[in-house]
Amino acid sequence: MKLLGPLLLALIAAVPIGAALWAVGAQLLDAQAWHALWADPQTLRAWGMTMWTGLASTALVWFTLAHVLASGFIRQQLGRWLSRVPALLATPHAAMAIGLVLWLSPSGWALRLVSPGLTGFDAPPPWFTTQDPWGLGLILALWLKEVPFLLWVAATQMQREDLRRRWQAEYALAQTLGRTPAQAFAHIVWPQLAPRLRWPLLAVLAYGLTVVDMALIIGPATPPTLAVLAWQRLSDADLLTQSQGVVAAGWLTGTLLVACVVTGWLVGAAPSRRMLGHGKRLKLAAATRLPKAVFLSVWPSNGMWTTILTTYIAVWFALTVGSVSGVWPFPQVWPELWTLNAWQQVASSARTVWTTLGLGVASASVCLLWSVAWLELAPRRWQQAMQPWFLLPLVLPSVLWVVGLYSLALHTRLEGQWLGLSLAHAVMVLPYVLLALVPAYQAVDPRQAALVASLGHGRWVYLWRVKWPLLKRAIASAWAVGFAVSVAQYLPTLYVGAGRFATVTTEAVTLAAGAQRSLMSAYAALQMLLPIAAFALAGWLGRPRRFEKIAPMKATP
């Protein structure tokens, strides 16, 4: 009987995931669709583009991470740098891509700054600088977004008290043995850190291979990436074309799984006792043995980090200026006319904002309630066993999920309805909320529960007056993470919502294809401001208690 609650909770979360997967699986067994997919000359080129952009961006992120960590660790500035990371993480992918477009497009700021002085251009040149056919813009955008993510994960490892002390000591010891600081980091700290970043790295790879919204904005168009191609097929009116989209998504998933296995093997597992015990020579995994130049300072040491920060600031600035720009002829550096028109337009379509807020609040709240209930009620063993299953929506391509979620919504007659859409959002949001909560829950001292009970209080007193108040910061930020993830959803909103619901993200991505610079910038800025507001709210709700200021302590024992 005691297990009835957790059993129900497990079913509530696992059944939609399983049913969605089942629905996709059934549609993948369509020989005709596979034939049509292979017959299409675009398919292979799109696949090649996906491999190139996904693998190149992931490799770049990995090298950059090693370099930034090395220079930050050696100069002992890592802590200071990492405190800036949350602001970078809060910038949504789509907003980042749009901000880059504002800089890099033929009529963008980069060219305006040097025209006509250096270039002699009086009109924007016919260049492919944003949706470039080589996918460089997409690689740049992915690189900018994923480096802060991996840095943040690395920070959670390097700031763990036990690891930090041990690594500092070993790093110092290596130098007394005659190694330079860069060598000491490369040979001692990095090989221990890198295997711990394996799963997050795979998440980066999965994202790079399957991203749709960013690729629509800044990725190549002819051919597009495979994820975008699948999405275009899926949104076609023709049924055969749609089924081609489904199998394309299936193929993308297969590619992703193979790429993940190979990458995981390259990064390798931590050297285990067993390996050492058998007298085998310890071989470092390939990806932990990076070229020396990565660790040595090719640039002035903090150059890389400064570059990333500066680019973010430039992107935020471009979005802000873009959203209040009126007439702005090339090659003028500043707009001729400043106007709040775009923001007024946003305000007059308040429904879009309300839909975004409603979906975010509803899905984040539902997922938070579920996660707390799950972590409170389910036995540890269950939690460990079910975790991979609940994290699936994070790993598999969103273009695959929307197919499953849509057929699920069709069966339950929830397609195009608010309830169905918010449930689809909840499926995508759940893994993030769970991941944000689990470390805090694991850090709870079990003796505290014993202590409260020994004072004669029951379970509810413990939860309401001790445990949850102590976890309030983690709970509040898990909610904000969920809200931010919901706001950023593009595919589920369009597809499961059957095109009837507009959010700031769908508007921003749609406008990115057009010429309304100011409206696009305003929506992109809003797409960024909403999560930031949620994080600010969470920070305020989760603020630690301020105790009365005390006079200097007396020296009493």
Added chain:
Amino acid sequence: MTDTPQDGLHVHIERLGSAHHALVSGLHLHVPPGEILTLMGPSGCGKSSVLAAIAGTLASVSEGLQPLQLQGSVQLNGRELAHLPTHQRGVGLVFQDALLFPHMTVAENLLFAVPVTSGSDTAQRQARVQQALQEAELSGMGNRDPSTLSGGQRARVALMRALLAEPQALLLDEPFSKLDAALRAQLRPWVFAHVRERRIPVVLVTHDEQDVADPQRVLHLRATEESQAHV
């Protein structure tokens, strides 16, 4: 002594351990009211698990996948506790870390322990807190953030908090081990005096011979061995 044989804490552990591994077996102990039994032994011998079995908190000490289970009985003043949840046992606990709730002031930590009975109003409960602060030599520090207290102050608050809940037995799990030698020497007599005053049975777990409260009542626990003690 006017105590009846039923009074005090009677613990009879036939077997305490996981499904595959018995941690403690064949342990009997009896602590009369007002007496302090010292439980000693090397780390890993199951001292703390014995306390958890008495307090009913085995679920929270058995980390990992193999929960510890008790076969035996725990009787307090004639009442069988083995199947009661912790909060109904009336057994107080003090750990080596004071475990003061960091989101409450010192006074709130103490107030949290004062039982709400039908006759008592807030003013009476507050008065008990003030009195406890005085006994802990912490008058006027009620509004302090517990993290600003010294180690000795924290240990005293933790003990007063446990006593305010009016336990019928008290378990001290290495209460002095985080303190330096001088502070221990100061704190020991203060703790022993306070718990003896309550006329309740007390079990103290330690690995330091100097912590022994009553040389007449010491039980040495060895890893997975039969141990007998009627003290």
